[in-house]
Amino acid sequence: MAAAGAAAGAAFAASKSATAKQPRNASRKTYVLVHGAWHGGWCWRDVAADLRAAGHIVHVPTLTGLGERVHLMSPAVNLSTHVTDVVNVFEFEELTDVILVGHSYAGHVIPLVADRIKNRVRHMVYLDAVVARDGQAFLAPDVADGRRKDAVDGYLLPPPDVSWFGIPTDHPLAPWVTRHLTNHSLNCLAETVHYRNGADADLPRTFIRCLQRRDMSQPDPLEKTIKGKPGWAWLTLDTGHDAMVTAREDLTAMLLEIS
Template identity: 35%
Template structure:
């Protein structure tokens, strides 16, 4: 692959025939030699554990990598309470970057973490040189995670409200590869934890810090059907400040389904 091939704005790794998407060929992007700093943000029900296959590869290449679990999730699930909200998760990220004195960060947000990353950039945008939004929400000012969530998640949110529970339950049983390949379903189910309901219900406050980041990449995983992600991709395609990619043959958890390809794309985007 030539340098020009790599830097094209829109790359599709498969061909569509009669409504079906063919398997994507393996694409390798050579890692950049300069040492980079990455902060990976996890989506609903997940913690830093979900990024391990990607972070191990980047660390092996000599990059500095952080994949925090947000308050109330994964190894911090003992902190789950109704007091945990979107501001809590935004503070988790802002404080990590400030206390670790991180600069020139590549901020990678997956799924619901598009809200968290967008909010964090309002405070630490000057420390972030690039962003990668992986099948992630690009919220508007005043939106809530509950407003853009998938129908099953919205039902979970309402159930948690009705029962007075602090967390939304999800990923208890995965039955489709649009989320993750069968080989990893048991692993994900064993690690997933309820997501703090306050993170879904609190409106986000934004002034446009995300759009001010110099280098922005959106990666869509269309095997996972969700209209807000399709709209985000379309908006990014129409905005010359964004680079877009599509990986049609992997599920929503691309960091598990295709860690090598995803690592290469993230390095390209940093």
């Protein structure tokens, strides 16, 4: 018995030593994928699975009051709440060197995250997002006031039909998306953005435009602002707004190429 125990102990020690000597995978990346309005971390299910299958670390936080956290919705939930949601993922998961991806409304969330913890972000990715400007809200004050009149309980905006997100009603995942969409707080869209540390101005940034949701007969004002500017990369996907649903493989491939 003693001999067997000694042998087992030696084997364990050898195994532990071999594991310790294994080189760290320098190519392994960490992604934080932030969803847009009415969505939740659930919308990244397939893209996250593909990124993980490629050997990367992926976090898909659900913002307060949405998705499986819908029970936490209240008038107090605003843009600042959602920024803290994402910052806390960095803090409690002890994340650094992160590729931070924001879809749609999250284009207002992720630069505020970078403004607070810029040294822990590696690359910013705006997926068909509204890029936040200092001193502005997602919705202009007059627009927000108009929407408030028809909002549920004075602040909740019901989700639109999936077709609004560029998902055909006959798409196999359309029923799944419809079941998971939840009301979004107008207070998140009405809060003004204020930067204290320059946001993401000195970080590498990529914008991915989903072409099928735009009127191609009109120029894209954001393309004029971003394309060709130092520090920015401009990419396009020939798909609808919810590219993580309708162009999973192409979007995953783009994210894998980002360094």
